Amino acid sequence: MTITSHGEELILDKERALYLPQHQLLAISDLHIGKSAHFRKAGVQVPSTIAQNDLQRLSLLIDKYNPKMLLVNGDMFHHGLNTDIDEFYEWRKRYQELNFILVKGNHDRLSKADYNKMSIEIHEPSFCLGPFCFIHDAPQCTEEELYPISGHIHPGVTIVGKAKQRLKFPCFYFGNDYAVLPAFSAFTGLYNIYPKNSERIFAITPKNVVQV
Template sequence: MTIGAATSFTLLGQNLLLIPQKAIYWVEQKMLIIADVHFGKVGHFRKAGIAVPRDMEQSDLATLSDLIHEYHPQKLLFLGDLFHSDMNNDWDWFILWRSQFPALQIILIKGNHDIIADSHYQNLNIELHDQLLAAPFLMLHHPLADEDLQKAGGYVLCGHIHPGVNLSGKARQNITLPCFAFGSKQAILPSFGKFTGRVAIRSQQTDKIFAVLKDKVIAIA
């Protein structure tokens, strides 16, 4: 797979690369940051009798591997909802994938879907946190309300919402694209997993919005 062109964005003196595969590479920390992968969602739906292509999970893992080979991060940080629900056969694929990168430090900020026992992650040498301060950023899963942002110990990077931005064309056509949404005190990352939806979010005048296209990320506000 060819990795598309990343867009450079400087925030609080830190250099961030916004990648079309819906990830951020934090240059100074050599950290790859990803939100809402939802591994296991395909298996969860298939188990319920809903027809979903079986290879979709392997596609997300392959994309993640390509990003690691491209950027050579020392740390991989998941902003919650790494695995969609309880244990299923897709976990075996994840174990195999983890074995290919034994030296990579992996950190999971636990999200509302991360209900698998901590011991399963710990057996794969994955660190677990409810939140993590990596100055100047505070890593969370859920976005904070405005009143809580005033008390946060750092600029928040989070996920959970699966943000999208709605674009309209001259012929009244509409499309909602995944996006990176940067506010004055908080940024919400797009969902990494291909088998996830997106919700159009309202942006304020002070927000910086980057829409994700197939092979590039573009600033639209």
């Protein structure tokens, strides 16, 4: 789905990604690479294919949009080094010419040397481009005239059907003061968003993105 925000065209992809054509920037949030391995290490039975599937989805998006920049709006990694992050490191080698940008989130705790090894450009607390300012946690921006785009809360929306069935979907939220990107990783929960009348919610269904 294509929308307009603050004078720019934005593409909302059903794979939980935002594309800014004018800047050739692909943006996602809350990738959480390493989360499944972190849980397995703690004795929780989590499939080992979660990180692989997320990276495969990301590869398809890169092939689809051919961006110059990939921005992860926080929580790219989940705590320390583990086997999932080793797998990401090998995957990263396939995209040497793609500029990887990370706006650090609360789970991004690797060392500067680790990020350098993976050719990831770090920005903290925000990365601003055009009329937008990407920041992970909280709708605040160092540049007051810019529109903040955050992540962190894993936004979702509940839709009630004609038979009163309730379906919950991840979503994009575009409020009066800030926007929130959906969590990219499939291994995350959802926090319900309740918009005001003047705000926009775009639910991500299995088939497409729809405004609700």
